[in-house]
Amino acid sequence: MQAAPAAVASAFQFATIDWVIIATSIAVSFIPALFFWRRASESTSEFFTSGRAAPWWLVGISMVATTFSTDTPNLVTNMVRQSGVAENWLWWSFLLTGMMTVFFYARLWRRSGVLTDLEFYEIRYSGKASRILRGFRAVYLGLFFNCVIMATVNLAAAKIGNVVLGWPMERTLLVCAVMTIFFASVSGLWGVLVTDTIQFGITMTGTFAVAYYALQQPAVGGLAGLFAKVPASKLALLPDFGNWSVAATVFIIPLTIQWWSVWYPGAEPGGGSYIAQRMLASKTEKDAVIGTLLFNVMHYALRPWPWIIVALASTIIYPQLSDIATTFPHVDPKLIGDDIAYPAMMRFLPAGFLGLVVAGTLAAYRSTIETHLNWGTSYLVHDFYRRFLRPGLTEKHYVLVGRLVTAALMVCAALMTYALGTAKEAFDLILSIGAGTGLLYLLRWFWWRVSAWSEISAMASSFVVALGFFIARKNGLVVAEHVSLLVTVGVTTVVWFVTTLVAAPADEETLLKFFTLVRPGGPGWGPIRAKSSVQPAANALPQAMLGWVLGCSFVYSALFGTGSYLYGRMPQFYACLAIFVISGFFMQRVLSGFWAQSEG
Numbered sequence: 001m002q003a004a005p006a007a008v009a010s011a012f013q014f015a016t017i018d019w020v021i022i023a024t025s026i027a028v029s030f031i032p033a034l035f036f037w038r039r040a041s042e043s044t045s046e047f048f049t050s051g052r053a054a055p056w057w058l059v060g061i062s063m064v065a066t067t068f069s070t071d072t073p074n075l076v077t078n079m080v081r082q083s084g085v086a087e088n089w090l091w092w093s094f095l096l097t098g099m100m101t102v103f104f105y106a107r108l109w110r111r112s113g114v115l116t117d118l119e120f121y122e123i124r125y126s127g128k129a130s131r132i133l134r135g136f137r138a139v140y141l142g143l144f145f146n147c148v149i150m151a152t153v154n155l156a157a158a159k160i161g162n163v164v165l166g167w168p169m170e171r172t173l174l175v176c177a178v179m180t181i182f183f184a185s186v187s188g189l190w191g192v193l194v195t196d197t198i199q200f201g202i203t204m205t206g207t208f209a210v211a212y213y214a215l216q217q218p219a220v221g222g223l224a225g226l227f228a229k230v231p232a233s234k235l236a237l238l239p240d241f242g243n244w245s246v247a248a249t250v251f252i253i254p255l256t257i258q259w260w261s262v263w264y265p266g267a268e269p270g271g272g273s274y275i276a277q278r279m280l281a282s283k284t285e286k287d288a289v290i291g292t293l294l295f296n297v298m299h300y301a302l303r304p305w306p307w308i309i310v311a312l313a314s315t316i317i318y319p320q321l322s323d324i325a326t327t328f329p330h331v332d333p334k335l336i337g338d339d340i341a342y343p344a345m346m347r348f349l350p351a352g353f354l355g356l357v358v359a360g361t362l363a364a365y366r367s368t369i370e371t372h373l374n375w376g377t378s379y380l381v382h383d384f385y386r387r388f389l390r391p392g393l394t395e396k397h398y399v400l401v402g403r404l405v406t407a408a409l410m411v412c413a414a415l416m417t418y419a420l421g422t423a424k425e426a427f428d429l430i431l432s433i434g435a436g437t438g439l440l441y442l443l444r445w446f447w448w449r450v451s452a453w454s455e456i457s458a459m460a461s462s463f464v465v466a467l468g469f470f471i472a473r474k475n476g477l478v479v480a481e482h483v484s485l486l487v488t489v490g491v492t493t494v495v496w497f498v499t500t501l502v503a504a505p506a507d508e509e510t511l512l513k514f515f516t517l518v519r520p521g522g523p524g525w526g527p528i529r530a531k532s533s534v535q536p537a538a539n540a541l542p543q544a545m546l547g548w549v550l551g552c553s554f555v556y557s558a559l560f561g562t563g564s565y566l567y568g569r570m571p572q573f574y575a576c577l578a579i580f581v582i583s584g585f586f587m588q589r590v591l592s593g594f595w596a597q598s599e600g
Contacts, residue, residue: 012164012347018355025202025359026179029366032194033187040188043395044386047188047402048378049115049281056287058193059278060294062371065196066274067266067299068203069368070361071156073307074339080311081338084234085563086250088304093254094267095555098296100260100442101271102289103547107594108445109271109279110288111518117276118383121452123517124444126510129452135388141273142379143412149265150372150413151420157365158417159335160343164358166330173414180366181410184373185403189281192370199363204303206353206360211306213348214313223309227567230312237563245480253482261438261489265372269438270445274375286595293551301558305566307342314341369410377405435462436485436492446541447524448511453503458496465491547590553583 040047054062079087114120118141121134154173161172183191215222220229227235239247265273275292282288318324324344325336346357381402386393437458444450465488469479505511508531515528521540529535537543561576 012354014354015351017352018358021352021355022359022362025363029195029198029363030183032191032198033183036187036190036194039190040186041396041399044378044382044398044402045115046190047399048374048382049277050188050190050193052281053283054193054278054281054287054291055283056289056291056294058197059282059287059291060298061200062193062196062367063266063275063278063292063295064298064303065200065203065364065367066371067295067368068200068303068364069153069156070160070365071153071339072364073207073310073342074156074159076304076307077311077314077342078337078339080234080308081315081341083246083250084236084239085308085312086236086239088308089239089251089254090258091267092300092304092559093259095296095300095552096255096259097267097269097438098292098299099548099551099555100269101275102292102296102551103544103590104442104541105271105445106279106288106292107285108518108520109276110282110285112280113517114280116378116382117272117280118379121455123510124506124514125452126506127452129456130506131388133452133455134383138379138383138387142376142384143409146372146376146379147409147413147416150369150409151416153365153368153372154413154417155420156339157361159340160361162331162335163328163340163343164346168332169417173417176362176365176369177410177414180369180373181407183366184370184410185406188399189277189374192367192374193278193281195370196367199360199367202356203360203364203367206357207303207306209349209353210342210346210357211309213350213353214310214317214345217313217317217348220313220316223566223568226309226312226316229316234312234315235567237560245482249480249482253485257489258485260442261436261485261493263435263438263441268441270441272441274371277375277378289591289594296551297555297558300555301562304559305562309566310342310345314345318344369413372413373406373409376409377402380405380409435466436489437462437496439493440496443524445518445520446522447500448515448526448528449500449505451500451503451505454496454500457499458492461495462488462492543590543593547587547594550583550587550590553579554587557583 039051043051045051076088079090109117112120112123114123118134118137121130121137124130125133154176157176158169158172161167162169165172183195187195214220215226220226233240239250241247259267260269263269263272266275268275271279271292275295279288279292282291318327318341321336321338324341325331325333327347328344331340343361346354349357381398385401385405386398390397437455440450440454440458444454469484469488472479506514508528511528512532515525515532516534519534519536521536521538521544557576557579561573561580564570564572564576
């Protein structure tokens with residue numbers, strides 16, 4: 001049995017070179033903020049969508065940097081330690097959503113020409129309901145939802161700061177808030193995009209370093225020792241189908257229901273939030289498509305395995321949570337959990353690499369928070385303040401308000417961090433608005449009858465169902481997560497579908513303008529297409545469907561091919577390699593057809 005590791009009397013010991021690396025990375029990342037100050041000050045288009053001039057590689061790297069936060073490796077570590085590698089299907093399943101955004105929606109978003117994805121409501125729908133929907137979601141998503149998400153990222157940063165630096169939560173939040181407020185308010189989206197690229201390089205280098213030095217520990221014994229010592233049940237890429245409840249929750253429901261039914265930033269059915277923001281910031285439709293494709297490849301195929309290796313190694317070094325508590329006696333007992341096993345593994349890093357990893361962790365934090373600040377501010381300023389409170393003022397005025405709102409959002413998120421534990425149930429209830437509405441967000445682009453009332457009824461019904469489950473749980477009724485998800489999706493879908501058939505659609509003028517602007521394919525716009533001079537390519541949807549299948553095969557084969565190689569399962573590796581090459585070849589052919597359609 002692995003002996004408990006020796007106690008670390010205080011926080012990690014940093015050498016001078018570590019502090020130099022951390023300081024240098026911070027200084028370098030601030031250069032874009034100063035460089036883009038004037039450009040970001042010109043207009044809200046520059047501040048929120050970089051003047052629609054971002055190339056595909058900048059778009060893709062920024063997306064993947066944003067979704068790599070301080071809490072992401074902690075979350076993966078928590079999953080692997082508690083339930084094994086297979087639990088990652090809870091998020092691996094969202095590749096299906098991501099690839100659908102690539103092949104079905106990226107071009108449509110870029111054609112729409114909106115500044116934010118909430119502006120979509122008033123070009124797709126008409127009447128008072130569209131305005132109510134835009135205003136409500138601007139405040140709900142931009143303020144409440146956004147601050148809860150940022151608070152979870154803050155909490156992860158506070159845990160890492162407590163383990164690695166010995167800092168209390170207050171100091172970590174203060175330092176992080178000052179840096180992010182300055183950068184996000186000064187640079188606008190251009191600075192965020194450029195800095196994301198720099199920070200992603202630092203972060204990934206640090207990630208591989210943590211994995212490498214974890215494997216070098218004598219107790220682990222390299223890859224061979226790791227896979228020999230960790231139970232096969234934790235290494236399995238698929239769940240145990242003999243345990244139906246676990247298999248349904250981890251694998252079956254995510255792959256059949258969850259990926260298209262759940263709305264969450266970064267994995268929205270049909271795209272949305274900061275993913276839509278990046279697509280809207282792209283130079284061309286091609287940049288939007290390729291950038292989103294690059295994001296999905298890097299997000300699902302490049303990043304997971306270093307995290308998984310560290311998580312598995314941590315089960316050998318720290319078999320029990322008490323081992324972490326014993327090793328780090330200075331850590332706040334309230335913060336001890338499986339998730340902090342990841343930062344606890346950083347103690348094996350040598351001088352220089354420790355500074356690099358801490359710099360990378362800080363970079364991951366900043367890239368996520370700065371994006372959420374810019375995204376949330378775009379909603380509150382463009383979709384609420386400018387649209388409903390103070391329309392018709394100068395661009396410089398709205399940029400100034402945007403900078404003030406950026407600071408206010410960060411303060412709100414920092415304060416909310418303290419309430420995450422005591423108010424978790426209330427936060428979960430707030431986040432439930434929109435649960436089960438994903439199918440609606442997919443179909444609103446391709447079916448003319450979907451209206452603002454469809455979306456309002458979907459949000460209202462999902463909230464009512466979630467409130468019902470909340471009350472049931474408070475009264476001692478235990479409901480499995482997959483059961484509550486199925487009920488929520490079923491009820492919500494029936495409500496919004498019936499509402500769509502009963503309520504009046506948007507007026508014909510709005511529908512014609514939208515169809516002409518966006519040019520969606522498929523049969524769902526038949527009555528409108530008949531009155532329009534625009535005729536989308538007849539094979540647009542079949543071609544997109546083929547691209548979606550090939551794209552998913554391409555990324556999943558890369559993900560599991562890498563895992564098979566690490567596990568030493570060479571027949572499976574070569575099979576995945578063959579699928580990777582073949583699907584990649586034909587996917588490129590599909591994309592070439594896309595460009596031919598655009599030129600035509």
